[in-house]
Amino acid sequence: MQPWMTTHHIDSTGVYQFLPPTRKQNGVLKPISTPTPTSYHRQIKSMITLLEEKCNKLWSDICDKRQLGSDVKEYFKVHTTQLPTMYVLIKTHKFNISAITENSDLSRLCKVRPIVSCCGSPTEKLAWICTKVLSSLLDHIPSHLRDTHSHLERLKQLSPGELRGHSFCSADVTSLYTNINIQGCIEDVINLAAEHLDSLQLFGLELVDVHEMLELVFTSSYFVFDRKLYQQMLGLFMGCKPSPIGAIVRVYTFERRSLYIDPHYLPTSSVYGRYVDDAGTIAKSEDQARNLFNRIADEDPDGHLGWEIDYPSSTDQFIPFLGTQIRISEEGGLESKYYRKEQKKQITLNFKSHHPMKTKVEVARNFYKTANISSSSPELTEESYKVVDRLLVNNGYPDPRQFLEFRMENSGVRLSAEQRSVTLKLPYMSEEISSKITKFIRRKKLPITVVFLPGIKLKDLFCSSRPHDKRHCTISSCQICPKITTERVDCSKICPIYRITCNLCCQFYVGESSRSLHDDERLGEHLRYASNPTCNSYKDEALAIHYKEHHPGLSPDLMFELLGTESNTIIRKVLEAHFIFTLKPEINNKEECTLLQRFLLQS
Structure with missing residues (x-):
């Protein structure tokens, strides 16, 4: 997606606010008149630190009050996180290519869906807990459709006599997530949770704890675009785990005050269903359908809820809804078929792809x-x-x-679900090798379920849409970036497997970290080990031992190389072991492999 489209969306909607870097002058925070990349970086890092402290303090207080234990407390604490990032996707089904002219403003023609990715953000773990606790609330919302075919099951329960004279129609909430009132949404979720408290699995928490976590998650609406800090002033992030639950419950609150109180709007409550922001029902006329959806919108005290209604112009017209097309005949017959948007790309798993x-x-x-x-x-x-x-x-x-009618070749005895107690994940290499492994396990009746993972994907090879751009470190006097030899890599790289070469003797060291390469994090530590090899606290570190024994009194001359990145701790440690065994680094402490083996056995 072109950056100018995201920039236009941020600037034109009035939903987002740019936060300029500030500095204290006479005890007052004032915007910096000419901010530099370094000032932007410090501002973002300061915000990350602030949010991490808030999340960790809240979670620690909750754990202490509920006596959840030190292991639980430490597991959900956050560190080395990053702020959410924004991007937009074009709504291709709402893009009219015939309307493009030579002087067209594409930013006005293209309707977009803003996504704020919260992966690795400071609030991600608390968001996961809230989602885990609150997800069962959806079972108590009669309008909620669990999957894209639930509405067909509802309609099939109606007789032709009940369907006769009606037409199927659908409606889409306009910009649902950004039109949600956050405080109203939190209140609705907690009130519904209090009504169905017995059906919730709270995992030792109290509802007041979930309320506090939800408020922190939903109100920490800071994100980064183009390495600058913004805040979403209205609504929920589309990309935050509990946002769909919050949006569904919020709209249900309006529905229960209208449709489920005044039954004359619906022939029967089962004909109305909604999948997040897409709703479908039957109505005798377009006016009746419009009155129904307007009645729901009128319950929004902020007046932000709006519907785009799709009603058939004739009894022959199919109306698309959640991967299906539906129409009701004049005799009351329900007709449906599979639907795929014309603008949707004809792409799925390719037959030549490296998959089993x-x-x-x-x-x-x-x-x-x-x-x-x-x-x-x-x-x-x-x-x-x-x-x-x-x-x-x-x-x-x-x-x-x-x-x-395709049947895969089977051999050996199949084990029951209880007998298959272990899952073994292996890289997929070929059908022949996979078949031999599967047959052997079945023949020996091993309690193993094999999962073959695909090999290298395109995203692993082409990890950036702008591969020729070299990131510039924004840290003044950075000691790490000048020593990194890997192209287009700077010290901000997270979860690395790396090689450190001593230029004085050409021996090298292999390591890994869950942190970044930054000079005050992992590689910075190695640099300090080599610079102060006689320090008592460094006496067991490999680089300190190397410089103490081989280069006493000399300043360290190190070179850093990135071997790979991996967010999964176990896989990253396995990769580290692979590089240690294949590259045979001279500086590494041999005890590391023993520690790795112990770690894997405990995992």
């Missing part, structure tokens, strides 16, 4: 299964199958209908 054949078979079979569930008659099933045919042929599947 079983995975490709299941992908094809599930598409046909979905098409079959979505279709109400043999004729419409055939139409749905043709949509899937085009998709699979476009992705290299030969004769895609064969996968409906």
